[in-house]
Amino acid sequence: MARGQLRVYLGAAPGVGKTYRMLEEGQRRRSRGTDVVIGLVESHGRRVIEGLLADGLEIVPRKTVTYRGAEFTEMDLDAVLARRPQVALIDELAHTNVPGSGNAKRWQDVEQLLEAGITVVTTLNIQHLESLNDVVEQITGVVQRETIPDEVVRRAEQIELVDMTPEALRRRMVHGNVYKADRVGAALSNYFRVGNLTALRELALLWVVDKVDDQLDRYRAGHHIDTTWETRERVVVALTGGPEGDTVIRRAGRIAARTKGADLMAVHVARSDGLAGADPAHLARQRVLVEELGGTYHQVVGSDIPTALLDFARGVNATQLVLGASRRGRLAQMLSPGVGTTTTAESGHIDVHLVTHEEAKRGRRPVRITAGLTMRRRLAGFALAVVGPLLLAMVLLRLPVRYSLATDVLSFLLAVLAVALVGGLYPALLATAAGLLLLDWYFTAPVRSLAIDDREHMYALLAFVVVAGAVSTVVQLAARRTGEAIHARTEAETLSTVAGSVLRGEQPLQALLNQVRETFSLDNVTLLELRPDAPLTPERHHDPAAWRVVASAGGPPCTAPGEGDAEVPIGADLSLALCGRGLDAADRRVVEAFAAQAALALRQQRLAEQAAAVGPLEEVDRVRTSLVSAVSHELRSPLESARAAVRRLRGRDAERDAPDRAVLLATAEESLERLARLVDNLLDMSRLQAGALGMHPQLVSVAEVLPRAVDDLGEAGHRLRIEIPDEVPDVYADPALLERVLVNLVANAQRFSPADRPPVLTVGEHGGQVEVRVTDHGSGVQVADREQFSPPIQPPGEYDDGSGVGLGLALSRGLAEAMGGDLNPDVTPGGGMTMTLTLPTADLLDGAEPPSDVEIQPADPAILDRLDSWSRHEAADRS
Structure with missing residues (x-):
């Protein structure tokens, strides 16, 4: 049986028209007599989509899946397979199926349909591709939990980009064609900002361009086409490993920069015998330069350099080839045409540029004919x-x-x-x-x-x-040749040892310096950096005030390059000083390679330090974004409830019975109280993030704080089962903040627990810590979502089953960590979610004495009696 074909409508964001185009394609194929069915389409209440759904296309009924007491609908894969249509329309390829379905992901369902010979037309947003997940998170600040491997999409026979400008998409949202009116404002101010949509659109365009390049390469390879098709500018620069490479690379970079979207690739052809090669120090530095210019570095092996170079250029469909002018003398050029002349003569449709440089006038370094003999x-x-x-x-x-x-x-x-x-x-x-x-x-x-x-x-x-x-x-x-082989083997063993020391977990820069010192039996190896304010004088080479020690291995470091027995310059501002002995030419070549790697390691180290410094700022920005999103989500419900109650009280039928007025007033009061709690949480979260939240930790009993937290919840607080032992160790916490944490945990649990199964609060001791477990019996949290639960704030709507992880729980976890504790979610057996609050006891203070103002207050017997009687009362009600 032939495998079905996959057609994907790819979009940059929701609302660009992927589902509409998919349904249009289904209608077009049905009009030609093709057997088309709708396996699953999500209309999300959009009138245009619902109109197309009602326009004669057969819809395979969905199946109902029960998960943790709730019912969900999913595509009925078995029904589609039994129906065996020619084409199936299936929306949202990256969707995660409800646990209990046959496959975990919808794309796996699609794979089964394709294997059965059914052609599938589907839709996908660019942010769901696995390779772009971290990029999308960095741009939008939203973690995409539903991802699909890129290879699944790349195997598609057809990928069509459904494109729309950010301004047009935002207008479509304002007109209510994407989301309902109550969600438009939050969406436009968060995910659907113009900058986000522009970046996502560019990602989609670039990904499709790469896909088209792959298709073109396969076509040219399948039809044995060796000539260059100038569909896209690709500039290849040839590197010999000589000092002229920097000039050639910069020239090639300028050529590539003249065309928008041109690719820059550097290639070095190594001799197949592996004995005589280029200077590794030059190649390492030139590789960094190519990457800084946005290009890529490649190395191929070949005995005939012009042939290997042109094979590589034709293989990547290069349009231009840049080489440096020959360094050979006139006599050598008369005897042999050289690489540049041969490459130009055999290049065909590839344009060849010969770049002049200073080294062209000096000729090649003469080969020592006595090399290999002592x-x-x-x-x-x-x-x-x-x-x-x-x-x-x-x-x-x-x-x-x-x-x-x-x-x-x-x-x-x-x-x-x-x-x-x-x-x-x-x-x-x-x-x-x-x-x-x-x-x-x-x-x-x-x-x-x-x-x-x-x-x-x-x-x-x-x-x-x-x-x-x-x-x-x-x-x-x-x-x-024997001498060169021995020297090459020594260099390889040395570099292998260096790589091994780095992979064992040592600091890369320090590992390189230590290896240089040990390999060449030196007393000290010092990496020096020229200070920015150093005077431009010849004496600065010996002036310690002009240099700064970046890293050192061995004895006392050199304070200036001139103090060492040997010096290896690395660019204009870095130098490697060696103390202990001088270096011959062969050793110097290896040291220069190490020096280039040391400069690269220093660059990576500083980039890591900058990233670590920027990390907190990015976290603060993420917190602010999530905070705005959470607040807009959490505040909308109590505000709408209070406004509705006030409107009814002030309406035409304001003269109503006292019971009705009491209900409306109670509703308004409850909504305003909830709003006040949210504002308090918001202010506390802001203080917590700014480090300005006042804390007064002391040894306190959970049994004392718990009744006050229950009283703060009012009547709803009495819908709670409490299980607490007679003796519980005191915890080291702020009583007021601990009370706030307990109030938020219990309120969240009551919000999602069924009326006939109230939440349960259990207090116990484990591993020298006090654990407070608040268990609800709601719909719970999926495993993937639970693993992603991370402070301080989760954007609303990330938990499809309505677990309620929002501002309150985010603040609770932040407060718990500020007090030295932790707050983690877990699965409730039988359905629901359990939040476990862990707090340190006096035994976990590492033997340190508590502050002098700590008040060690034993638990009040009256409070314990009250909790005990309360637990007995709840037990009687349950029986």
């Missing part, structure tokens, strides 16, 4: 080159039997090979010259003369020179 071996080779041919000539002349010239040439060739193995190329060349003179003087007719009579002898001597030179060169290259 000085002792080279001296021994020269000595052998002088003595060896003379000894060999004496041996050959004293032999009793004279051999042919070919045998003499092969003997001297073996001697040259031995010299090359010992001392390298230059001693071998010296041995070759000495061997040539000895062969011509003693073994070629006429002897004891440099003249050569026979052409065959001349050819033999010439062949000796060529073969000896070639063998010497090959031996030298092998020795150099």
